Amino acid sequence: MVTKKNIVTSIVLSIITCGIYGIFWFISLTDDVRVVSDDTRLSGGKAFYLQL
Numbered sequence: 001m002v003t004k005k006n007i008v009t010s011i012v013l014s015i016i017t018c019g020i021y022g023i024f025w026f027i028s029l030t031d032d033v034r035v036v037s038d039d040t041r042l043s044g045g046k047a048f049y050l051q052l
Helices: 007-016 020-037 044-051
Strands: none
Touching: 007 020, 020 044
């Protein structure tokens, strides 16, 4: 199930938490795309790890 996310709130929380929420947001968005596309090969955590 894909949840609706507020972009402004996510950006403000990323600034307040010094980017930690940005990592969570990236992982969450990647998982949402995976669910919508029915692609089970890559999860949000793996995508973040491979990004480093």
